[in-house]
Amino acid sequence: MSAPAAARRFALPRGARQLLTALPFLAPSIVLFGAFVFYPLVKSVYLGFYIENPFRTRQIYVGFDQYRDVLASSEFVSSLLVTVTFTLYTVVPALVIATFLAVLANQKLPGVVVFRTIFASPLAASVALTAVFWLVLLHPTIGILNEWIETLGLPRVDWLNDGGWAVTEHSGVSKLTSWISDPNWALLSVSMATVWMNVGLFTIILLAGLQTIPDELYESARVDGAGRWAQFWHVTLPMLSPTLFFASVVGVIFAFQAFGQIDIMTGGGPVDATNVVIYSIYQEAFQNFRYGAASVQAVALFVIMLGLTLLQFRLVRGRIFYR
Numbered sequence: 584m585s586a587p588a589a590a591r592r593f594a595l596p597r598g599a600r601q602l603l604t605a606l607p608f609l610a611p612s613i614v615l616f617g618a619f620v621f622y623p624l625v626k627s628v629y630l631g632f633y634i635e636n637p638f639r640t641r642q643i644y645v646g647f648d649q650y651r652d653v654l655a656s657s658e659f660v661s662s663l664l665v666t667v668t669f670t671l672y673t674v675v676p677a678l679v680i681a682t683f684l685a686v687l688a689n690q691k692l693p694g695v696v697v698f699r700t701i702f703a704s705p706l707a708a709s710v711a712l713t714a715v716f717w718l719v720l721l722h723p724t725i726g727i728l729n730e731w732i733e734t735l736g737l738p739r740v741d742w743l744n745d746g747g748w749a750v751t752e753h754s755g756v757s758k759l760t761s762w763i764s765d766p767n768w769a770l771l772s773v774s775m776a777t778v779w780m781n782v783g784l785f786t787i788i789l790l791a792g793l794q795t796i797p798d799e800l801y802e803s804a805r806v807d808g809a810g811r812w813a814q815f816w817h818v819t820l821p822m823l824s825p826t827l828f829f830a831s832v833v834g835v836i837f838a839f840q841a842f843g844q845i846d847i848m849t850g851g852g853p854v855d856a857t858n859v860v861i862y863s864i865y866q867e868a869f870q871n872f873r874y875g876a877a878s879v880q881a882v883a884l885f886v887i888m889l890g891l892t893l894l895q896f897r898l899v900r901g902r903i904f905y906r
Contacts, residue, residue, distance in 0.1 A: 624885065630878035637872035645875075653879040661855060662863040663887075665770065666839060669859055672774035673781065673841075674834035678827065680778070681785030686819070688786065689793040699790065706783030710843030717776035718848060721762040728762070766856035769849050773857050776844050781837060785830050792826030793819070828899055832892060839888050860884050 595603070631650055633642040653659055684702040688695060708716070720726050762772040796819065804814045820827075842861050845851060851858040851866065858866075860880060868877035 624882075627878040627881045627885075630875050631882055632875070634873075634875050639874070649875050650879050653876050654883055658855075658863070659860075659880060659883075662858050662860045665855070665857065666859040666861075669770060669774060669777075669841065669857075670835055670838035672771065673777045673838050674831060676774075677778045677781045677785055677834060678830060681782050681789050681830070682823075682827070684782070684786045685789035685793055686815070688790050702786045703783045705779055705781075706787065708780060708783075710780070711847060713776055713780045714844040714847035717772070717779070717844075718763075721772055723762075763849050764853055766854045769853055769856045773845055773848055776848065777838070777841060780844070781834065785834070788830050788833075789823065789826055792823050796822045824899075828895070832895055835891055835895070836888060839884065839891075860887075 632644060632646055634645050634649065635642045688699040688702050705713075721728055723729065762768050800818050800822070801814055804818050809817065839859075840861055841859060842865065845857050845859060845862050846865075849857040851862045861884065864877045864880045864884070867873045867880065
């Protein structure tokens, strides 16, 4: 058998050759994902089968019993409900506000670049800075929010010398309490800070989507007699739907991973009113030293986020207009 014939006989398939060629280029990404994504995920699944002491010197295999106990506990169900509520409080308002700002910033007006910079400025603020900023804004004595609610005829929140919260009666109303110490208002307070923090990013994303819409579509709509509102509903929103969908998926992921602002502003309280799943994982692992229970919640959070993402893709199938 000649040498060329033997080489053809033992030659690898074309797909295998392409894979071997691509592997050196993919190796850095594979190593990084393996070390920081896949290995922690496998390790979390493994730890969920064991109970160990705080010093991690002894492990007891309990199998799926720990998964069943943690996922069926009232604490996990409560934190999951808080997380879902927090997601609704943050994603929907942020998208609505960002859409409005992006449409304004997309107008061809003098000095519009300045407004684009202002609208996108929250993107430059860190989580810690955002949390401190809103703590000052919501402060019962120096916070500007008290001035706003007074102008609306609502009661002002004041700070007592004994460390308690009080409400100064105004216009016969005296039932509003502290924003971050009242279980009824704490989650809303953290949500407002999160919305403000995410609006900048969503505005940039939606503005980029708006700038890809051809002007010819608006010209055709104007020729047909469509006003600005009709152009927004029948041209802007359909053409912006892929960008809105992307922003909504990113927003849901951000909401389920929110930690810093909750830790700084409320610490998961009061009465677990802001104890989202990610903060519950932190408490179980680094405060209660229940690494197995924390791992179970981490795995459950991964599965929930994956399921929600796939559900979003399935629900919007056929409703997204791709050019």
